[in-house]
Amino acid sequence: MQEQHAFPFLREILLFLILSGILIPTLQRLRINQVVGFLAVGTLVGPFGLGLLAGDIPWLAFLTFPRDQGISMLAEIGVLFLMFMIGLELSAARLWAMRRWVFGAGTAQVILSAILVCTALLLASSLDTQTAIILGLVLSLSSTAVVMQLLAQQQATGSPLGQATFAILMLQDLAVVPILLLIGALGKGGGDGVAMLALATVAKAAVAIALIYLVGGRVVHKLFRSFAAHRQPDVFMALILLSTFGIAGLSAAAGLSMALGAMIAGLLLAETEFRHEVELMIEPFKGLLMGLFFMTVGMSIDTRQVLQAPLVLAACVGALVLVKALVVTLLLRAGKLPWGRALEGGLLLGQGGEFAFVAIGYAMSARVLDPALGAQVMLVVGLSLFITPLLARLGRAIGERHDSARHAALADGSEHELASARGRVIIAGFGRVGQQLAKLLGEQNIPFVAFECDAKLVSRLHAEGKPVYFGNASRPELLRRVHAGEAPAIVLTMDHPASAMHAVRGIRREFPHARLFVRSRDEKHARALRLAGASVVVPETLEASLQLSAFVLEAMGLDERLVDGIVDHERELFSARLLEPEPPGPRA
Structure with a gap:
């Protein structure tokens, strides 16, 4: 009689915890970006890395993730908490304190990058307009996790460049909501009436989000206010998990993605007086959950495709970085940052973002994006994340070389505005x-x-x-x-x-x-x-x-x-x- 485990995917969970326990302190000691490290390890132990050899070498099956089921389960949890942490960073006070950079430079960056990427895709391939628009919007976003960690390692989060890039990333995180709504709307459309149906779907989704936000905000605030008086960490953690999974479940019941619901949960808590305590409670799990997400992203990278067309992939990654770096550099220069620091910021934000994996997966499940094309785009984004630390180092060297003498005089106005918070x-x-x-x-x-x-x-x-x-x-x-x-x-x-x-x-x-x-x-x-x-x-x-x-x-x-x-x-x-x-x- 075959043995049945009561706990599903126990081997996958144990393997992930073992890898994380070794990987996190090792990366910190070697001063290697954790996101890149988790991506690399995920690629190595995933079904397209050593998992390909598990059939011939049986003992590798215990050290790799050769199956998709356990990976998808881990990825779903990682996505939910990634979106929750993004939402928690987006408080109205922070947005308002840097409103000119957030809604000015941030909005311009997303729109201009999306237009240029969409145009390039239409000219260089036979994609239809709908697919090109989706990919343009998705690829216009950068990686908040990678960029903020690199800035923290350089102790530059409080600099004018650090605050400007953070403001642009905040707007990109806000743009997640309309992009998800658009993908969901296009997934339900068809024929000549696709535009009207998309509009109707977006309107219904907006009403659902507003109801969840308004009603959920009242309920969540009352729950935290009632139970926080007991000052018990276990009760506080239970409320955080209840808010995240509960609102994600409500979002799914309303026909929206669970990832969007998790982000709304973070937004709700960001507007309360309990925000800092929530951040403190999840801090011990933050690195682990981020590692969970990026390791599963690495597992989705098919190394065979890299070997089959290395030059084409290198050209795609280079084109993506070039387009986004150009847009960001010009916007930062318009914001009175010196040319060297503006170029540094452009290279820092030139990669694709972690949200691309969420959005592309959602688009493929909604039958808006061809699975083969989606896999290729995710591969390009993953490779762009790999080279980001090198791009950041190059940009920093350029910035220090060309703008050290003029930094104080030209960046004074920008620094004063961004230091208001x-x-x-x-x-x-x-x-x-x-x-x-x-x-x-x-x-x-x-x-x-x-x-x-x-x-x-x-x-x-x-x-x-x-x-x-x-x-x-x-x-x-x-x-x-x-x-x-x-x-x-x-x-x-x-x-x-x-x-x-x-x-x-x-x-x-x-x-x-x-x-x-x-x-x-x-x-x-x-x-x-x-x-x-x-x-x-x-x-x-x-x-x-x-x-x-x-x-x-x-x-x-x-x-x-x-x-x-x-x-x-x-x-x-x-x-x-x-x-x-x-x-x-x-x-x-």
Whole structure:
């Protein structure tokens, strides 16, 4: 009797986890782009790599993915979470802060690249107009995962070029929705009435998305607000998974793709005060899920096609990179970036994007795209991803060589505009002290962002338009999400001594140069906080006694300036005492 496994595709899952456990730290140690590494390993162990030899060498079957069933299951999970993470990055606040780059340069890039690619396909092949339009739109998008990781490795995400490329990528991610809708509409069309039917399908899909977004937003927000008060990580993770799979299921029931539903789930959570905590919760799984997706993409690359027509594929990849690099370079130059940095950005965004594999797979299942053509296009996109690190290195060398002297003068206006979303004061704890500080900062037009663990308070303040988010700011990972290393000040106002001490130690370890202002209970607590790394400590008892003393001295007839001097002198003496060793206590 044949043995039946209760858990389907267990071998495939175990093999993927083994490969990931070895691959992720190895790539980090060798400073190799993880996306390229997962693509290469996926190609090697996939059905078109070593899987081709599994029939002749039986033991290879245990180390490869020779079948499609397990691969498609893994790919589906990877796609859902990839789209969820893309949606989570697209908050209205971020879009608005860089609206000129996002909706100006980003929209122009997608439209111009799609037109040029579509025109080139029509001139160089016998494709029909509908297929050329779909491929033009799909190939106009670049890889958010690859580009952002390369920028992070170069520590250039905060530069004018980094912010400009990120803005264009944000618009490309937004363009996913209409492209998926268009493919779905064309899949249901036919004959002379294809345009009208496509329009009707897009309209119905838009209504379905609006309903899911509006109704789902209310439900998701209430769920998180109700259960976040328990502050249990397992409950929070369950809500994240429920939102992702639940909205993906609703999207499929409405006749849309599950990938689109997962992206909507990310968008819904991006607009809530729980966004940063959600990002923090999924951070440990982010690399694994991204690796899952790109490894399955690598498995779909047929190495036999590369060997059959290497020159044709090289020409296609080169043409794609050339067209997109030209468009992006001109747009970045129009945005006042110097020519060298503009060309660097063009080469950085010249590849095809990970969304191409989602869209092309969807188009083939909807019978809009011929499977053989779809496989060839995915191969071109995959190869363009492989060469992206080399293109990025070449672009960086060109940018540094040609524009180092002119960078500051020409990019000043662009840098000022794109830096508007950074450099905020961070307030950890938004009780009475934090709210008073926020009031004073607001009156002086000083931007800030605050974190608070009271879910009800956060929901109320966030609804009033205040930049207050749910989360425990004693976790440095959360502060990295809001660029704490660039903050002019980090203020800890929490009243729990242990939480404040834990936060100071963690922040000082992660951000050694941060200006850290901390509230303390008393002198003993203040001394411990100061020795732990706080820049300035303000004890409640000291300030209360100094203010009371000042009022009494003024009532006794002393001059106000003399009283201010006395109070300031006492503060200086207290600050000096905090750095002295604590006197030993009485012996038992």
